Amino acid sequence: FNPYKRFPIYTLRTMEMYVGKRRNEVPPHIFAIAEGAYQGMMNTGNNQSILITGESGAGKTENTKKVISYFATICSSGKRKEGEASLEDKIVQTNPVLEAWGNAKTVRNDNSSRF
Numbered sequence: 001f002n003p004y005k006r007f008p009i010y011t012l013r014t015m016e017m018y019v020g021k022r023r024n025e026v027p028p029h030i031f032a033i034a035e036g037a038y039q040g041m042m043n044t045g046n047n048q049s050i051l052i053t054g055e056s057g058a059g060k061t062e063n064t065k066k067v068i069s070y071f072a073t074i075c076s077s078g079k080r081k082e083g084e085a086s087l088e089d090k091i092v093q094t095n096p097v098l099e100a101w102g103n104a105k106t107v108r109n110d111n112s113s114r115f
Contacts, residue, residue, distance in 0.1 A: 009029070010066055010069075012073065014029070014031065015031055015070055015073055015074070017031075018031040018032055018034075018035045018070075019035065019074055020035070020039075021035060022036070022039075023035075023036055030063050030066045030067060030070075031066070031070050033050060033067070034050070034066075034067045034070040034071060035070070037049070037050050038070075038071065038074065050067060052064055052067075065092060068088070068091050068092060069088055069092070071091075072086070072087045072088035072090075072091050072092075073088060075087065076088065
């Protein structure tokens with residue numbers, strides 16, 4: 001038994017279980033939250049938000065990456081030029097910029113817990 005072995009709960013197969021489903025139709029998962037936001041946007045045409053909170057080390061950044069991955073996977077056309085990065089890769093590559101923006105000094109917050 002390897003306690004560090006990854007559970008297959010963030011695979012493409014898992015994503016497919018949540019596509020088009022309501023939260024009460026599937027087990028609790030970050031993909032269920034993402035699907036709810038996606039369906040809300042598609043059905044109403046209104047912008048949606050997902051608030052991911054928690055203490056330091058709780059996994060906010062990792063869960064944000066999972067949501068981005070979900071959206072990129074279900075929204076990508078599948079066809080791309082040879083050598084071109086996938087939509088998911090392009091979006092995930094923006095993470096350092098988003099992290100920097102989130103850690104920037106503001107009028108309300110003079111410091112950042114990450115630096």
